[in-house]
Amino acid sequence: MSEIVILGAGIAGISAAYHARLSGKKAVVYEAQGFWGGLLDNFVIDGFRFDKAIHLSFTNNKYVRSIFDQTPFLSHYPNPSNFEQGKWLKHPVQNNLYPLDVLDKVEAVMSFLNRPTLYNPANYMEWLVHQYGDYIANRFPVIYTQKYWTVPPEMLSTKWIGNRMYRPTLEEVLQGTMTSQTPNTYYAKEMRYPVKGGYRTFMEPMVSGTDIRINKKAARIQPKLKYVEFTDGTKAHYEQLFSSIPLPELIPMIDGAPKEIVELADSLWATSVALISIGLSKPKTVDSLWFYIYDEEMLASRVHSPSLKSSDNAPKNCSSLQFEIFYSKYKPLPFSKSYLLEHAVNCLKQMKLATDDEILFADLKVERFANVVFDHGMISRRDQVRKYLNSIGITPIGRFGEWDYLWSDQSLLSGKRAIEEWVHAKG
Ligand SMILES: Cc1cc2nc3c(=O)[nH]c(=O)nc-3n(C[C@H](O)[C@H](O)[C@H](O)COP(=O)(O)OP(=O)(O)OC[C@H]3O[C@@H](n4cnc5c(N)ncnc54)[C@H](O)[C@@H]3O)c2cc1C
Known part of the structure; x- marks a missing residue:
């Protein structure tokens, strides 16, 4: 025993x-x-390594750092972006509305100014309107919630939010409508990733000497x-x-x-995630380590670039992307495997990120348990x-x-x- x-x-x-x-x-x-490795494990296709979903470390915990930092790592400055209706917006969208049309920006600012004050929002929808006003809430996070959490925001409590959703001031919203030169307000300032071997390598100092069956x-x-x-x-x-x-x-x-x-x-219940991993025959595809997609007709909510996390994740002169499509009993994964692969490739082309002849392969894997849902x-x-x-x-x-x-x-x-x-x- x-x-x-x-x-x-x-x-x-x-x-x-x-x-x-x-x-x-x-x-x-x-x-x-x-x-x-569990969720932190990875897989390799034709010399391309893919983690199971984005996986970067932004921990501030000194004890965890003392373990993770035993593995040589790369340090990235987080620069996520957002794609919506053919436009690229800096992150977070609420204080980076610069690329929107003028009338849309006016409406966003007016509705931000008139947002209701709620001391105890009953659900995530009320929280969003209270934070951002109707216009921004409905155009961005409400749609994103249905893609990422697979249910409308009314179904969610607010217990999971923490510092994940940035709450801008009026000055920040206004500045973001007038210029693209806004400060980076992302909650983490450094994203770390092992030089070699994928994210799970951070666990190696704990693994040696452990009896694993x-x-x-x-x-x-x-x-x-x-x-x-x-x-x-x-x-x-x-x-x-x-x-x-x-x-x-x-x-x-x-x-x-x-x-x-x-x-x-x-x-x-938890959401599940379908990971569509794509190998590309060009050295760089995107500037951001990851980006969010708000368009409902594009199934993925987030895309990241494993080859930007570390060049060890792709063969020389190649790059890679991974699409995350979340689903659940409330929003089943639609269509067949071949449809989903074709869909991701079409999205890439629509976003003008790759052409057919640059795409080496597209692979689909699913993880049954992704994010626990705070209903x-x-x-x-x-x-x-x-x-x-x-x-x-x-x-x-x-x-x-x-x-x-x-x-x-x-x-x-x-x-x-x-x-x-x-x-x-x-x-
Ligand atoms: C989409 C996504 C993105 C994420 N991005 C980040 C990030 O950027 N940074 C970050 O720090 N964290 C991130 N996370 C969170 C991170 O993945 C988790 O916190 C962590 O991997 C959970 O580890 P765990 O050991 O608790 O669970 P798991 O990794 O799920 O481990 C549970 C293990 O139990 C095994 N198991 C299940 N059933 C049985 C059984 N019957 N018998 C024996 N074994 C069984 C499974 O195979 C698995 O290996 C992300 C998570 C998701 C879903």
């Missing part, structure tokens, strides 16, 4: 195992896939007898179980889970599920265990915190 069993070898599970080892405890990580998919958990059973029929006994498996998948595996907890877990009441439902897990000796960790909008640094800290609390409580 291992003292500690950890399910999932993403950054939360790897971090838990690493910090268990630092605390002198024996831990084994069981991972369903054939490699460690791959191709081990947990299928059933018996909390009374304290063991996990895998799809291959083998079992792992534990003293304490840590799990980064998404809550809606974890709870049905647990023998004796009460019906109401099963229902609560089932009510939690109304989610936090209370999730907390009841987490409380139940803790009561039966299972500690949920990471983005889909904690069921929170965690960046990679926060997922690392989630695994660390869980182990340290358990070790401390054990005495």
Whole structure:
């Protein structure tokens, strides 16, 4: 028996195992896939490396930096941009409206001036109108919400926003309508990325010396007898179980889970993401590391350039892009694989970023769990599920265990915190 069993070898599970080892405890990580990394893993096509979605590090946490910085990294200045109706706007759009037509700018400023003051917005739609006014809200973030979160903003609470959405002053909005020479107000000032090997390389200092068993998919958990059973029929006994498996998948595996907890877990939902990865035969395709697309008829909400993150991600004189298309039960992925690939290629041509003969390949992969969705009441439902897990000796960790909008640094800290609390409580 291992003292500690950890399910999932993403950054939360790897971090838990690493910090268990630092605390002198024996831990084994069981991972369903054939490699460690989880969402931070990558894949290679014809010499082009693609992370699973954008993945850059902008952590300010000194402890996480002390781990990530052991890997040689490149430092990028974040310069995202936005595409809407054939125009490119600086980021964020609300204080960079310069490329819009004059009458549109007037309407945007007037509606910003007349925005309602709401002390306690009931939902994300009210929050948007309160922050930006009707015009900006409806033209940009409302449409983006439906693409990224797959539901209208009325369906979302405001608990996830944090510093993600910039709140400009009137001066900033006005300045942004008159000039393109606006200051960069993006919430991070530096984006870091490993020189070689893709984003998951940041995890390597925690991986060496960690006991990771791959191709081990947990299928059933018996909390009374304290063991996990895998799809291959083998079992792992534990003293304490840590799990980064998404809550809606974890709870049905647990023998004796009460019906109401099963229902609560089932009510939690996340978006999925389709990643369309494109290799190009020219050295540079875009200036921005990533950009957002507001046009509804273009399915992707965000596109990033792996080759700009690091030249190690593409063969010499080549470049690459990756489109992120989010979908869910509320907005299913439309059409066939071939349609989606053709659609992405057509978008590239429409945005005048590439011609047919520059496109070497387009590939589609999907990730079932991308962003947990903060619909109304989610936090209370999730907390009841987490409380139940803790009561039966299972500690949920990471983005889909904690069921929170965690960046990679926060997922690392989630695994660390869980182990340290358990070790401390054990005495
Ligand atoms: C689109 C997108 C963009 C992002 N961009 C950034 C960014 O730029 N910067 C940043 O810091 N963060 C970013 N993140 C967040 C980051 O990806 C997560 O915080 C982090 O990867 C979560 O790690 P985790 O270990 O909690 O979960 P995961 O990486 O999902 O790991 C869970 C692991 O559990 C395994 N598993 C599942 N079921 C089983 C089972 N039954 N048995 C055994 N194993 C199982 C899975 O295979 C997986 O390996 C982004 C996330 C998304 C979706």
